[in-house]
Every structure is written in structure tokens, then in C-alpha cells.
Amino acid sequence: xxxxxxxxxxxxxxxxxxxxxxxxxxxxxxxxxxxxxxxxxxxxxxxxxxxxxxxxxxxxxxxxxxxxxxxxxxxxxxxxxxxxxxxxxxxxxxxxxxxxxxxxxxxxxxxxxxxxxxxxxxxxxxxxxxxxxxxxxxxxxxxxxxxxxxxxxxxxxxxxxxxxxxxxxxxxxxxxxxxxxxxxxxxxxxxxxxxxxxxxxxxxxxxxxxxxxxxxxxxxxxxxxxxxxxxxxxxxxxxxxxxxxxxxxxxxxxxxxxxxxxxxx
Amino acid sequence: xxxxxxxxxxxxxxxxxxxxxxxxxxxxxxxxxxxxxxxxxxxxxxxxxxxxxxxxxxxxxxxxxxxxxxxxxxxxxxxxxxxxxxxxxxxxxxxxxxxxxxxxxxxxxxxxxxxxxxxxxxxxxxxxxxxxxxxxxxxxxxxxxxxxxxxxxxxxxxxxxxxxxxxxxxxxxxxxxxxxxxxxxxxxxxxxxxxxxxxxxxxxxxxxxxxxxxxxxxxxxxxxxxxxxxxxxxxxxxxxxxxxxxxxxxxxxxxxxxxxxxxxxxxxxxxxxxxxxxxxxxxxxxxxxxxxxxxxxxxxxxxxxxxxxxxxxxxxxxxxxxxxxxxxxxxxxxxxxxxxxxxxxxxxxxx
Numbered sequence: 308x309x310x311x312x313x314x315x316x317x318x319x320x321x322x323x324x325x326x327x328x329x330x331x332x333x334x335x336x337x338x339x340x341x342x343x344x345x346x347x348x349x350x351x352x353x354x355x356x357x358x359x360x361x362x363x364x365x366x367x368x369x370x371x372x373x374x375x376x377x378x379x380x381x382x383x384x385x386x387x388x389x390x391x392x393x394x395x396x397x398x399x400x401x402x403x404x405x406x407x408x409x410x411x412x413x414x415x416x417x418x419x420x421x422x423x424x425x426x427x428x429x430x431x432x433x434x435x436x437x438x439x440x441x442x443x444x445x446x447x448x449x450x451x452x453x454x455x456x457x458x459x460x461x462x463x464x465x466x467x468x469x470x471x472x473x474x475x476x477x478x479x480x481x482x483x484x485x486x487x488x489x490x491x492x493x494x495x496x497x498x499x500x501x502x503x504x505x506x507x508x509x510x511x512x513x514x515x516x517x518x519x520x521x522x523x524x525x526x527x528x529x530x531x532x533x534x535x536x537x538x539x540x541x542x543x544x545x546x547x548x549x550x551x552x553x554x555x556x557x558x559x560x561x562x563x564x565x566x567x568x569x570x571x572x
Numbered sequence: 573x574x575x576x577x578x579x580x581x582x583x584x585x586x587x588x589x590x591x592x593x594x595x596x597x598x599x600x601x602x603x604x605x606x607x608x609x610x611x612x613x614x615x616x617x618x619x620x621x622x623x624x625x626x627x628x629x630x631x632x633x634x635x636x637x638x639x640x641x642x643x644x645x646x647x648x649x650x651x652x653x654x655x656x657x658x659x660x661x662x663x664x665x666x667x668x669x670x671x672x673x674x675x676x677x678x679x680x681x682x683x684x685x686x687x688x689x690x691x692x693x694x695x696x697x698x699x700x701x702x703x704x705x706x707x708x709x710x711x712x713x714x715x716x717x718x719x720x721x722x723x724x725x726x727x728x729x730x731x732x733x734x735x736x737x738x739x740x741x742x743x744x745x746x747x748x749x750x751x752x753x754x755x756x757x758x759x760x761x762x763x764x765x766x767x768x769x770x771x772x773x774x775x776x777x778x779x780x781x782x783x784x785x786x787x788x789x790x791x792x793x794x795x796x797x798x799x800x801x802x803x804x805x806x807x808x809x810x811x812x813x814x815x816x817x818x819x820x821x822x823x824x825x826x827x828x829x830x831x832x833x834x835x836x837x838x839x840x841x842x843x844x845x846x847x848x849x850x851x852x853x854x855x856x857x858x859x860x861x862x863x864x865x866x867x868x869x870x871x872x873x874x875x876x877x878x879x880x881x882x883x884x885x886x887x888x889x890x891x892x893x894x895x896x897x898x899x900x901x902x903x904x905x906x907x908x909x910x911x912x913x914x915x916x917x918x919x920x921x922x923x
Contacts, residue, residue, distance in 0.1 A: 469653070475671055
């Protein structure tokens, strides 16, 4: 086993503190009893958590973002899996170009995507609708899903499919019983990453959301624009808590390392 | 008609001819090896029989049925792949039962039959493990059980033992031979390892450059190679050229009696002589030479002797107390004339 030198340990410690510190600060601020952003050292309360319950628009926005994330991540995967299989396992003319094209949403600033979709959706008359947001999010998060599924296609030995066929499995059965289960770590991690990216997205969504289709980041942004009170901190703290619970559940039932790194042991 | 008949099979990849018009008949229950160096077309041939590649020309008939254009999943063949190709997300038992499941065999029966197949390969205790928890040899045996449990019309083995270490490979050779005899499945094995092919096959097809050079029983292929390539690919051989006149071979100023070979006089004749056919002798040696190197392998000694006919390789089994023959010593060599094999010239090698 490799031992870390003291210098490396110090570096890792500093790096971890740098990553976690903002989250800790937000969580602390959420417990203040003041009406402005401050540390709860001279008075702590659950005031701002209770405040969330008084604000149905935040809870609605949370459920909306959750649904949008699930639907658009699933849409993105439905496109990414066949694309990854084609790109990862076959060589055909235009393969590189198609790969680059499918990954191109990564390279376009979300601001530009937002403006472009706003204009495009106005033409189609779906601006501000749920469908519009799903399409825009699905497109924007597809490259994340594609990257991870693509990585796991290269880890599958094609002779496994030959073996299944020689044992009498049709092409579809081979896909269902052999290829898909082996792709699962890539699909699962791709879905999670796509979901998180959608759930988190603000810049593009600001252009596309309407009062009936407001995502949680947009709701929080609108709130901050009006007034800076610790409500955003308590909402953030709740999100952090839910993420931790989700991670713990995923780890318990699937193994986080297997899901994210794809080491099936 | 034979059980399996390949007729005038060719496979071209663009300009490259991987398999060049080969025909092969295999009888039911026979164990045939396709033996040759890499790139000789043996694996391509196997892939065409399996159905993973379509022949450019020719036909494959199995048990009276033309299977040339049939899908791999409909051919009913058992295949053991070089890298085992076990399904990593299934247990050993599930792997072996997969083919039966595809044949819609009921759950109880298929688990029963899978267990029996695993006992056949001595893995009855490992059925709940995953492939990654098994050694290479065990994985190979699971692959064999998975291929045999479906009672395949034909068993195809693609370099089945090449990923195993030397000791395990010898054990598995014997086991493979034994299992195939017991089950009686017609088998085609692809290998580049001559000792593997000699050990397990009923017949060996030696391949080179997309063609079959010779097909015969292992003993005959070894003892009566039809070409220089076959004789040098199967085992070691000493070759030398000389002039035959009046029943004597003249080579390098030496005269060797070859009356019993009944050769016609010729100016340039090429012979092959296996290293194990040569013995040391002190009276009336055919030639003499100087020992330049010797290696002890346990069961036998290998000597290199410089002779007027060229450097000779000599195998002596370790039961004749030849320990006293030292490097640098001059020794007499002899052999039976019948052990000298006349080799047909390969025109290509003289271009």
C-alpha cells in the first residue's frame, strides 16, 4: 500500500476543508435567529426551517425540480444508451463527428443556451411550458450521461455477447440479459450525474421558467433578488441533508463506489 | 457424408485473404485440432463455423443441414472462448444454466443439469461463486461445462488453454481429453500449441497462410510431415541437404549409407531428422561431432552437437547415464536410416 507523505496529507486536508467549509457555513447560518445572514453563535433557532413550511412556493418548486430532474435525466439516458453503444462498439464513418456533436452542449455556455432556447421555443409556442424545460434540460445534461455510459461500454468484452448468442440468446435477449446489466454502473452513475446537473441548473432555466414552471434554483434566485434573509440558507441546508441521506441509501443498497467508479467487486 | 463438412470455404477481408479455399470433413465424435501460427486463418475458420463471420465463398453443412447462413444463436454449438467469456454478473451455476434457460428448460431441470455438468468438470462445490472468485483453470472449466450442458451438436474450443500456466495446462490437456471421450461431442479446437494438439486430437489440421497444409493423425503428422513447414512447426527437427548417388548420401564430405531408403540418384535432396531419433554411439557412428551445449530438463537431456551436416539438436532421455558426456567432447552419432524423412521442397522459400 502506498503511504502518503506528511506534505501530501496537509495538502489533502486543506483541500477537503476548502471543499466542505462553504457547506458548513451555510448549514450554520440556517440556524440563526436573526433576520439576516449571520452565524448562530449568539442565538440559535429553527425559525428559518419553520419558515420553509410557510412558503408553499418553495416546496412546490422543490417537487417541480425533482420531477424535472427525474424526467429529463431519464430522457437523456434513453438517448445516451443507444448512442454510447453505437459510438463505443462500432466504427463507422462520421463516428468522431457524431460523438463531438452529441457532447457539444457541454461547450456552449448556459447563458447562450438559455437565450437560444427562449427564441426557439417562442417559435414553437412552447415557451415556459413543462415540455420546453424537459427538452432543454434533457439536451443540456445528455453529454454527462453519454460520457459515463460510453466509458462503461468500453469495459465490456464483446465475446460475452458472442457467448450468449452461441448459447441460443437472440440479439434482444443478449442486450437485456448481458449488455444492459454490465452497463448498469455507467447508466446509474450517468443518471445520477444528469439528475444533479438538471436539479442544480439556474442560468439557462431562468430564461425558460414561467410562474407555473419555476425550478427550485430559479425560485431561490428570485427570492435573493428581493431580499437576502436566511431562508435560502435553511433551504440549502435541507438540500444538503437530503443529498446525504440519498448518498447513504445508495451506498447501502448499491455501493457508491461501484455506482460511481464502476468497480464491480 | 461426414458429420461436419466445410466445402471450399474462403474468407476475404477486403484485399486480405484470411482463409483460402479450405475443405474439411469431420466425423461424428471426432476431435480435430486446427494448428498453426497466428494469422494462419485457424481462428477465422472457427468463427465461420460458429457463425460470427460469414464466409466469402463455400458452404458449411452440419449433420446434413446447410448452416452457412444461419445465425449463431440457431446453430446449437457449444463454444469455449480463449478469455473464458463467463458472464461476470452471474454465478457459476447461472452461467452454466443460461444456455438451458434459452432453450426454455424448466427451472428445476436446468439447475439439476447445470449441477451435473459442473460435477463433470469437478466444480460441484463452487456453484454459488462468481467467476471473478475462481482461478483461471476453474473459470476455463466453467466455460467448458457451460458449453457442454446444452448437448451441443459441435464443441468449438478457441485456444482454450493458452491463458493457463504450464503445469495447469498439462493437467487440463489430460482432463479435456478425458471429458471429450466421456461425453463424445464432436470437437474442433483451435490452437497454436503443437503439444496441446498432439495430446488431445484424433486428427490435426496444420494450417498456414489460410490453407490446410496437412491433415492426419497426430502420430502421422509428426512422423511423416508432408512439408518443411509442418516438420518444423511440430516439434524440433534437424534438416540437412545432400547429394544421393548409388544408395549413399554425400554431404559435407561425408558419406552416409541410405540404401534402405531406396532413393533415386539426385543432386539436391533435403532430409529431416527428429532430435530424439539420434543416439550416441562409439562404434561405427554415422557421423561424429563436438558437443557445444547441453541442457538438463529432468526427464531428458538436450545436446547441441556441431557436425559436418550442421548443428544437430539431440534429445536423450534421462535413463542412460549420459551425464559423463561433457561440453567440448567429440562424440559419435548414429540413427536408423528409416528415421530420415525426405522433405518436399517449398518453392516459395527459394524465391
